[in-house]
Amino acid sequence: MAFLIGIAAASYFIGFNQTSPSHYGESLANPVRLIQYVFVFLGANISVTNTGKAMLVGLFIVGIAVGSLIYFVRTRQMNVFPVWALLAFLIFTAGLVSLSRSWLGLSVIGRYQIYATYAVVGAYVLVVFLIANYHWKKYLIASLVIMTVIYSALVWYIYWPTLMYRKHFMEAEAVNWQENDKFMSVYESDNKITKRFYPELIKNGMYRFPAELRNRLKKATQITSPDSIRYQYYPGQMYSGTEAFVAETSGINLNEASTYLVIKDSVNHTFLAPFRATSNGFGNFATTGHVFAQGGKAIVLVETMPAGTYELGLFRKDTIKWLAQKWTKP
Incomplete structure (x- = not known):
């Protein structure tokens, strides 16, 4: 078995190319965070912002993997060894990602969450397999079903806020391209690069393009409002150094309707960006x-926008509410 694990580990690096600096030294300088990142990576399916919860789930997954390995060694039952091998691969992946990224902190970027989903499913299958060999399994069936539902x-x-944000984000970007x-x-x-190929795909x-949002925007009632929002311009401090405009407001309820930030330049070019919600607390939800x-x-990346003064507004339902505030890009 150790030989097979060694082959699997070695095959991981076939065709491997390092495309950017990995900062291994910085990660190894903090071994505690290095280990914590592995658990957070594996448990990110439940949260990418609450690292404590993700760490507990990741710790449980690693525990199941270790317990399953001990069981396989003792009993020689290899029925679901491929599932364990998948879980081992994911843990190994978590270790490598931690080695290259834990120096940045314990946050896990979104594209890695698919690994966490596989890890949770793999651990669950192993748990079911392990208890299936004992006569008292019937007492746990109801508990497992309830835990799965919960x-x-x-x-x-x-993740519902993220899913809805991605939907509104794609619709807004379609409008930005058309306009x-x-x-x-x-x-x-x-x-x-997109301008070279995208028009051909459309042709x-x-x-x-989805038409609903653009049509609503063109037909929207426009009003002025004394309301204000908090905003900050980040010249080269976010998203790998590009320029970003970040707006926040507590004056909208995204449970009732999606809301978009509208930025308009002096020649009436309009740019859209959806507001992203966060999950309500369980108490508030109840x-x-x-x-x-x-x-x-x-959040809007404004690298492509020329210097000048821009009007700010909120597009909600069928109304654009233009704010008294304006933003001047230097």
């Missing part, structure tokens, strides 16, 4: 029935 509901509750021939979530270099019918907490945050 866990699935919890994951849905945590301005650029996306507001990528670098200028990415927009230049050939491989992609069709008393109000609202999945989202009050307020939201919108």
Whole structure:
């Protein structure tokens, strides 16, 4: 078995190319955080922001992997060894990612969450297999079903704001492209590349723009409002050095309707970005029935926008509310 594990570990590096500095030294300088990151990585399915919860789930997953390995060695039952091998691969992956990224802190970026999903499922299958060999398994069936339902509901509750944000984000970006021939979530270099290929995809019918949001925006009632939002311009401090405009407000309820930040330049070019909600606390959810907490945050990459003064507004339902505030990009 050790030989097979060694082969699996060695094969991991076949075709491996290092594309950017990995900062191994900085990560190894803090071994406690290095280990914690492994647990957070594996448990990120339940939360990418609450590292404490993610760490507990990751610790449970590693415990199941170790317990299963001991069971396999003692009993020689290899029925679900492929599942254990998958889990071992994921733990090994977590270790390598931790080695290259834990120096940044315990946060896990979104694209790694698929690994955590596989890890949770793999650990669950191993638990079911392990208890299936004991006569008292019938007493745990109901508990496992209940735990599965609760866990699935919890994951849905945590990630529903992200799913809705991604939906509104894609719709807003479709409007940004149609109105301005650029996306507001990528670098200028990415927009230049996209302009070479994207129009051809549209021309050939491989992609069709959703029309509802753009039509609503064009027909929206426009009013002025004394309301204000908090905003901050980050010239080269976010997203690998590109420029970002971040707006926050507590004056919107995203449970009632999606809300978009509207930025308009002096020649009436309009840019959209959805406000992102956060999950409501369980206590608030139980008393109000609202999945989202009050307020939201919108982020726009403004590298492609020229210097000048921009009007700010909130697009909600069928109304654009223009604020008294304006933003001047230097």
